[in-house]
Amino acid sequence: MSITILSPLAGWATPLGEVPDAVFAEKMLGDGIAIDPVEGRLVAPGDGVVMSVHPAGHAVTVQLDAGPVLLLHIGLDTVGLGGVGFTPHVADGQRIAAGELLMEFDLDRLARTAKSLVTPVVLTNGEAFAVMPPVGGRPVAIGATLFEVQATGVAPATAVQAVTASRALLLPLAQGLHARPAARVAALAGARPGTFEIVAPDGRVAPARSAVAMLALALPHGAAITVRGSDAAGVDAIADLLAGGMGEFRPIAAAPEAGVARAMPSSLAGIVAVPGIAIGSAFRVSMAELVVPEHGAGAEKERAALTAAKDRVRAALRAETAGEGPQAGIAGAHLAFLDDPELEAVSRAAIAAGASAGAAWRQAIAGHAEILRGSGDRRFAERADDLIDLERSVLAALYGAPELPQPPAGAILIADELLPSQLMALSGAGLAGIATGKGGPTSHVAIIAAGLGLPTLVSLGADLESITDGTMLVIAEGRLLIAPDAASIERLRAAAAVSAARRKAAVARARETAVTVDGTRIEVFANLGSAADATTAVAEGAEGCGLLRTEFVFLDRADAPDEEEQRIAYQAVADALGKRPLIVRTLDIGADKPAPYLPMATEENPALGLRGVRLQLATPGLLDTQLRALLGVRAQAPLRIMLPMVADRSELLAAKAALDRLAAAMGVAAPELGIMIETPAAALSARLLAADASFFSIGSNDLAQYTLARDRTNAAVAAGLDGLHPAILRLIAETVQGGGAHGRWTGVCGGLAAEPAAIPILIGLGVTELSVPAAAIAETKALVRTLGLAACRTLAAAALDAPDAAAVRALVEPLLEQAA
Template sequence: MLQQEIDPMLELKPTDIRLSAEAKDKDEAIALMVDDMVASGLVTPAYLEGMRTRETQTSTFLGNGIAIPHGTPETRDEVKQTGIKVLRFDDGLDWGDGQIAHTVIGIAAKSDEHLTVLRQLTHVIMDDDLSNQLHTTPSPDDVIQILKGEKLEPKLNIDAKAMRLDASVTGVHEAKALAAGIMVANGYVSQAEQLSLMTQEPLNFGGGVWLLTELTEQSTPGVAAVVPEQAAQSADFNLLLAISTQGRSHKALYDRLLQMKRDHQLPQLTQAASGSTLADLLRQMPIEGDSIELRLPIEHGLHARPAAQLAKLIKSFKADVWVTNLSGDGMAVQGTSVARLISLGAAHGHSLRFTVTGTDDSNPILQQLSSAVTQGLGDPVMPLPELDEDSAPELDLNEAAEVRPLEAGDELTGMTGAPGMAAGRILKLERLSFNFSEHGQDTTTELDRFEQALDQLMTQVSARLDATNDSTKTKILAMHLELLNDPELVDGTRNAIRQGRSAEAAWTATYQSLADQLSLSSDPMLAERADDFKDLGYQLMLILSGQSTQAADEPHILLCEEISPSQVAEFDPAIVQAIVTAKGGTTSHAAILARAAGIPLLVGCGEQALTLTDGTPVIVDCDNRLLTVADSDESLEQARVEIDRRKQQQAEAFAKRFDPAISQDGVRMEVVANISSASDVEKILAQGAEGIGLFRSEFLYMAHTKEPTHAQQVAEYKSARERLGNTDFPLIVRTLDVGGDKPLPYLAMDDEENPFLGVRGARLSLMRPDLLKRQLKALLEAARSGPIRIMFPMISDIQEWRKIRAIYEEVAADYPDVQCEIGMMIEVPSAALMADVFAPELDFFSIGTNDLTQYTLAVDRGHAKLSRQADPIHPSILRLIDLTVKAAERNNIWVGVCGELAADPFAATLLMGLGVKELSMSSKAIPMVKAAIRQASKAESATLAQQALQAIDAEGVYQLKSKEA
């Protein structure tokens, strides 16, 4: 807004506006303007000379009937008070070169305030309708509102989140239904307008593109796009665009589409490699031509005078010139428009790209542009700053203190990526570096090099996939093959090569960009998928550079900064006895593969671990999260004895895995497993699981390109129940737990700055009760085949729970023959603190210690530097569990724990001591947890738990373990 974005002195009042001014020519109009300024105390009469001089230096006509006369820098001393005046000439005035001014906005500026005013005016100048309203409205208040932007029609939202590529639709009418849903989910239309969209007949725009348009009362009109799967595309249907609009907010998009149709460019839309690419193409027609990038040396940036000089120069060319501010929003404008050039907001030092189209010989034009810009376009030239001169030095937390080399007897703590213990000597794995040229030889050569390297890497991954029978390794390698076929990765690299980059530079920039985007996710699982892109990036760079890594033949403890999934997949457990990393997380694919291979993995040990040198004897105890630098051969030998003892324990525990977990004093703990699909049931039963404590139903939704049908959902839940056989084993299904951190491709959701504090779990269910009702119907239908307990995630408030329960009761009324226990997850501190309020209305609690830890300690479990602090055994977490259990006991309901804490044998005994009745975990942890329960007593565990509640930190709790041992 004009009043908000510029100095308050420039605030317009109705008395600053003359709607029917009269003057015979421009000179008389300027004199009239100065008279009004003098009368208001803004300037002295001498300011008139400054305004007249300015008109001789450059035209102040901006376009669309608007002129902005103002004084020269030399007459700023004649300004008493900064302000503006508006004169409107009904019949218009010749402002020079045949340009007719209807509205004249005079500026009295003591410094550079007028530059802000000019930029603010561009939204009017570039809009024919607004300009016409400005020139004709009978109300001074309307003039003020138009100039302030209050009359500006809302901007059309064209966002990648509303673009659906490879949609499972078979025709334009199915696409219409999906597009209408996306529109209402993004707030582009109301639900009533959504119905209107659904009943419209789409317009065949040609080239396989169809259009739907809806006038909306929403404040955010926008565009949704649906591109069918490749198999469903045809000459008649490749893309549906649904557009909501206010007034003429859609006009620019329609103009772009018409121009693309004329230029036969519509296939670029239908063949877009990603949603973001499609959104970019819709925002602006692609500009193809020769270009040059120049930094702006003008002190005050591209304001009116240099913009006018630039526009005049560009008009003299027999070609089109587009100008893009690469330091701004990246949008291009035609260089013949002064207003559009000003709207770029180009400041001193900004990089501008000039693209020339419509000519076979652009070199002379580019040379003239280069000369004019570097000479300042008639304005003083200032030295250009270094590109990073104004950026603050980046704070590196690793440099906060000097890293002291580890010595014999030193210990480091890390996180357990894969359990186990090993003793041996360090072999340090150094990551190779790559030196390459930014620019390649020629496009054909660089594309061939990239394609050959890509083919070679895909062959390598395929060979690893064919050679393994391990289901975990199979899933990850298959995922890597999918990533190597990802259009954003592959096409992004090809496009960068076509722009002149070498194969190495193009590949590095593309995969690193995708990795960086994923690493910003607040979901540790998603953030750690960035490692997969980095892994593949590194592997292909090895091929391009002709380098390779040599594997050692002697048994060793591998030490590195980070370990990649592809490296772990190649390791022989007899050679690589354990892996120690400075960085990394416990949910990475590398950690998953290490667990599958039986290789102990200690991650997140910090930079100090890297001070160890080859041959250093160490003991890696992942079960106790400890790396110890051995001080003698005797200590190594003692460690090997302990390793043998633990292996014997594991073997004994596995042999008794089907025995119940009954403590020494007769208390039985229910030990169950977490699963992601019904197909997991046989595997968890084989490990001794006594049921399913957490069925993550979101994986069923993620396995489909659209919401699974009622029949598909019922079949999945019934299959899980039936696979449990004729037992009384429990089946607990968590309702859909997705959100901004775990999005569904077919469920439109807003991007959130912090998805973990946004719409997820029950919050999403309350926003989409239709979705929840369909899932509950499927669960209740499946429960006719056997008992199912239903658990609701992410409940933080009692009113939230009651709304959820009301939805459940509404659906359950249609299933009077089915009785289901219902519970909620305790995974935010507010739920634990208010457990006594929730308990009377529930059948059970299940504590999700992973999220509860993250929310309580305010530490992202996937954070490279802080994740070690996110320890679920911290006494603050134990106290919240204690509160929850006591509230449950007072109301005769039971409490389970489903999270990493439950899988820790020592923690399991503490949880038993706190009164937890059920533990749900990854199936491989079940034998050892059962064994730990059988070796403990409830009474002793209760005493131990009370001591843990009084500890001051996690380390204090772990010390109780050593005392117990």
């Protein structure tokens, strides 16, 4: 039975042997045909899955449901364009239908800059399928039959030989490991006895005999890779070929000599994921490499093995969801990933092509993880860690995994990256704190750490690797102090003791209201992300919810939640709050392609792109569904709705019109509609916006990063991101005054609301509501009770005229010392 390959391009079909590139002409990558395109559209040659989209955009690899794996390589020597002229419309791991648009490319630009526009369409798994002789020298239309293939009936080799040799090197190829050098490596590996692999810096593995698998690693110039295999001479031959550059050599900046330890710095700046002070010795945890066979022992056997492994993991996750705390919610998210139909489809296709159960599962996870990492939205990027964690859980169920060594009590756990399962496995070890080189403040590791009460710093950078086990460490005020002197440790121990005593006293009065010494009432609400958060916040003394992040309903899933599912989730939060007010922020997710049900084009600057209210208005069906769900909630206290990332009055009016329309259709009263002040434009337009917005809530994190042009997730610049910068305080003052002109109140729900140095200034500027993490409620209330409104106003006026954030902090310090 033959399988038809449809033409992905319109143009002139040319025999592969006539392509002016030896790699393709000599069929080193496989057999096929080439097309000289007449328009800049590349579409799917059949139903299947995208295996990889090269970062340079010039090459797409797809696996059809019938088994053939096809490389679609737009032009020759186009990798050097660095993506200029290419617009991808799909991502790794995405399912595609025949004729679906994969890539748009600028035909005129490529004609001026590329060696050739000729586009090879190559069958890369020639051991499983044979190409029927294609006819060249003819015009083809998109979707027309290009050529046919037939299954050979030959199964891939299943013998997997143990790794006995490895060699590390920095990749000197000027354009990275693209098609031409990958083909040469594959040819060499195929000519040598034994099995060989290329290992990427992040641990992904590709067989050296598969040029397509190596392409999917997207290894750039300078990447630190490892060549490993069962034959030492073969490993050296492949490593020598790569190290020689194959005619594309470009020097790499000098790196530290092998075996020479990097000197430990005295301190590192990071991002605070869980506040607090921790003192303890360093204990490093790293991920042990899991050996996964490349080839399977037959599709039926491998499918059964994968199903059985997933069943074991599923049972363990379900047991965890029956518990309480953040671990239960995270286990639920992992369950959703485990049963994702896209992961199932990709892994089944890979097994059908001859991969082992483990290699197929790894391939499926890798594609989706790259989608999330490239989303441009920090929260989605952090979900990639959950996928990698799930990958390891299934692989461990398939092949076994070593036990994690247990740290000594009181240790500070350090790791480049930490997975949720690793932290949960060590949760009973009596850790003092956590410090990671990567990761983010909203990752599941951070959530678990917060639940365990462990001070945590993330995004500390590569220098964390220089810290040796047993080194004394201190986590304090956003820094990791490395081997501090005895006097510093004692000073910090004393500060930690004072802080603990202050917290104990604050918790004892947590359920009392927050009123200044001269009688001004300040509401202290909680920022929430789920019904479980609401229960915790009420216990901590929250007077309401100032920010419900509705993303908790939308994340970690393959399709959008429907109206009833959303309504039930929001109702659960309202029920947990009881008679306390609830402010719900509508969906606030970012750009690029944050979710499978929101396909969006790649954006060069996602933080400035289609996000927040812009995304909602661009997808009115999604917004209407969420608004109807919220209108269906029956709360005992006022429920208000808040729009994120508003920068223009027209955005507010459009959303308000939708809310009024839906409320009228449902026969209910529209709740108050407010906006987040997260852009300088919104702050400076507050007087105008207040005519239509019922209230303002300042998202100080985003407002600070947009005002100061510093990415708050980038450790290299985040240390200079200070919400007490006078420019930010002036924008807050403008917001309060603009709202006050129409009788609107202003709250703060960003990180500034829980910062002791900021609280008196915010009160002095006229802020009347502070929405903070549940753990900060008691101490925020306690601080408010020590403050006088007149003194706060005087302090705020001085802060507005201060030269910088450091000067503002110096102004506040005496007041805080007096409050203590």
